[in-house]
Amino acid sequence: MNSYKTILTLIFFLIVVSGSNAQEKRKKASRYRSLSERNISVDQSVPGLLEEAESLIVTDPTGALDLVEQALATSITQKSSFNEAKCYIVLGKINESQTELELANQNYMDAYKILTKAYIDTDDYRTTLDALGRVNFELENFELSKQFYERLGQTKIEESKRLEVELNVAENEIELGQTPQAIERVNQLEPSATYSQSRELQSKGRVVKARAYAKEDNFEAAEESLTPEPSAEGAAASDDLDYELAEVVMEDIEADELLDIYQEQDKKEEEIALREKIALKKAASNQPVEATKQRQAIGKALIEQGRTSEAIEQLKQAAVLADSTGSAEEKANAYLALAEAYNQSGLRSLALNAYKAHSNALQRFIKEQNDRTSIRESLLRKQQDIQALTKDLALDESSYLLEETTSELQVQQLKSQRLMIYGLLTLLVLVVVGAYFIHRKAQQTKRVGQLLALKSLRSQMNPHFIFNALNSVNQFVALNDERAANKFLADFSKLMRMVLDNSQKEFITMREEREMIALYLKLEHYRFRDQFEYTLEIDPSLDLDEIEIPPMLIQPYIENAIWHGLRYKEEKGHLNVNIYQNGEGVKISIEDDGIGRFASKQLKTDNQKKKNSVGLKNTLERVSIINEVYNTNYAISISDMSEDRSGTKVEILTPSSHG
Structure with missing residues (x-):
């Protein structure tokens, strides 16, 4: 008898629990209708979704956006502002990978506004500050970039990261015309043990200092800042080609800065010599894209000096390297430069062949660009869908609260009837206005797609x-x-x-x-x-x-x-x-x-x-x-x-x- 009671009690408990779970699911479904309309599940772990999304940023950005959308919906429905901020950070990273810097800045700012309130001791807060400094520098918002880097420098970060941040601040000071401050800032970093042990930080420090000197037209000091001091072992092996390339070409950022300084002074011979060494080093390290760019630049410099025959030899090497890269863009550039050099030398037949090779590569490059544009437009539409989702969920929440409030008011014997009516009307107006703006946004998005299509049509038909x-x-x-x-x-x-x-x-x-x-x-x-x-x-x-x-x-x-x-x-x-x-x-x-x-x-x-x-x-x-x-x-x-x-x-x- 007791066993029967136990069984009946267990069955009753299961029915109550399952009924409660079903009721909770119905409650959640009614609370956020936009999730069911978009077929979005909110049962998975947000950190897991974001980790998977970050792994897909390069290979499958669309898939990454789908995962972030799901994570963002989960964060909002769970009312987890911290996870919501994490979603905006990953969105910013996806935008950066597609060079959508304005969108990236917007998403990083959304994360920053949330994290500033209660999460300033987290790695995510520091990551956001770093990203805002980086993106605003690319957008040429140098004052803002400097401010974000300075805030990052005031947080708890490792010594090597602090030194890197200081160099980033110095870069912004150069762009803002504050070159003495930038030089002094770099000089103060040089005694640091961590700075001395990091070749990457040393290279960046030399580049920042050289850029500051060049900004003041002190090119001698700029070149001296970028000239490495060979060690005793290096001096003994100075005849060795590998040593020469490693010490003279230096790190890529140093070489690029030195080339800029040579160009500002119109030092063609020094520029050509340095580019030759860079090209050899890149070819030896199996970087044909960089090598062909250097060969093209050498050819251009030689043509400006009237040394067309030497330029042709350089450009022929550039074309051979470009063929090995598989890059349609580099191949088109290399063969165009070669064709123009042939044409300038009166070699019409060779010029025509080079132009044909350029034309074929250019067609392929244009197709690749069109494909990338299509993917980019798809990603932008997906981004707009995610933005619309946050608004829709907010509207769902408002609608749900309205229904809940209405039910409670009906249970209370119609107290304060007039106030209730005014409140309902106000909420209704808010819902209608919100729906209107969402509809207008959808219409604008649709119109953008139509204009893009019509733009292509106009180029071919009347x-x-x-x-x-x-x-x-x-x-x-x-x-x-x-x-x-x-x-x-x-x-x-x-x-x-x-x-x-x-x-x-x-x-x-x-x-x-x-x-x-x-x-x-x-x-x-x-x-x-x-x-x-x-x-x-x-x-x-x-x-x-x-x-x-x-x-x-x-x-x-x-x-x-x-x-x-x-x-x-x-x-x-x-x-x-x-x-x-x-x-x-x-x-x-x-x-x-x-x-x-x-x-x-x-x-x-x-x-x-x-x-x-x-x-x-x-x-x-x-x-x-x-x-x-x-x-x-x-x-x-x-x-x-x-x-x-x-x-x-x-x-x-x-x-x-x-x-």
Whole structure:
């Protein structure tokens, strides 16, 4: 009997506990609705999430932001301001890794405001001060940077860190024009045992002192500060190349500072000699990127001295080193410098080859930049989502408290009814205002994305077409023709995607060009279906996947035929686009029976004439450059269709191959 009672008691206890847990979960879910909407869990350890996020900063910044978002949501719901500050610190580190210094400064400041209140004896507080000093220095906020470093120096830090902070303060003093203070500060550090034992601190100290002397135009003292004193063992081995590089080139920051001083004094020979030693050292230590940069700088200095042949040899070495780096940017820079040197020496053929290598590397570099830009924009959007999350959680908290307060007031026999109503109205206004600002922020974010997309479109298509296309959508909506509007928008979006994809390529296949102009003709005919009919005929014997042409070569002439020929015709016109074999190449014919070039010209305003002239000139210049670089023979001819000068015929002749 007693065993039954025990079992029943245990079951009852489990039911109560599980019910309590379920009630707590429901309470938390109702308190922070934004978490469920974003599918964010707050059950993991904040330190663990942040540690994992820091390990992903370089390899997967997006994943790192996801973890910080989860950690920040957990910190806020647990009301842990210390963990919240830690989240802002990691956010700042992610921003720094993406060179988003303004955002990094903002997040570090958020952490600093929290830590200043109750956590000034923590490592996180010292880390935040160090980061604020560093970021503000990069942002050229030297006074602020100095203040944060001075505050860091007043905390409990190791002696080596204190010396480093003092040197950072001295750097800010130099930028603020306080060079005597900076020199005195460095001189006071030199007797320190820790300073003497740290080669890195010694190097930085010499650099700071040299920079201060250079700021005062005391270049002799600046150079002397950067000249190492060889030891007895080093002097005995002075003929050894490794010793010479280690002692003369010094640390990287010293070498860079000495180069700056040589450049300020226009000491070309000393600069060239030092860069030669740096290049040898970097090549020997398997740092080809740094080595090729030095070779390029040597080449530039030699060209300025009129020693072009020597410069070419240096730049050839730079190009070979750049090939081994895998860096598209360095390869593009090296081959451009080499091409310009060849061109200056009259070596046109070699210059052309170097320009082609530069062009190929530049295209790859641009693609890499576009990829990085896309990732960066994604990270910025994620950052905005995190900022919005903190506001949403605050609103959730306010809404929850409002509901709780309302329930309590209802239980109390409607006491102080008028005051309660006023309070509720005030809270409601706050919620509405907060929601309005969040909505406006979302709309601004959406608009930024749209502007970025439109910026790419404008570089390839006539904004006049985009504007009128959108007007057409507006007209369909006004006429309650939602199906037509949706269909037009879908085709228009597809055309935009095709234009964006093709704009990244030097050449596209005829099949891709056919799809693009077919869709463009479809859209224009859909808008002006009462004004013209069209045909698009392609020789079936053509292999459309093997033929390549520059993107957007045909579309401008089709647009010109529609907008300046057929649109003004009183009766329905006709537009014929034919693509067929012409010897070893391909001929593209665009014929319209519109009002003709002469009549169209009479209808244009001065501004329209100017825009059209520039557009045609740009197209012809583009074809001319393609012919020159790729040794091709593209040709474009425009003629009237009839003796009365009505109708227009455009013929585009394309070559069989490109270079």
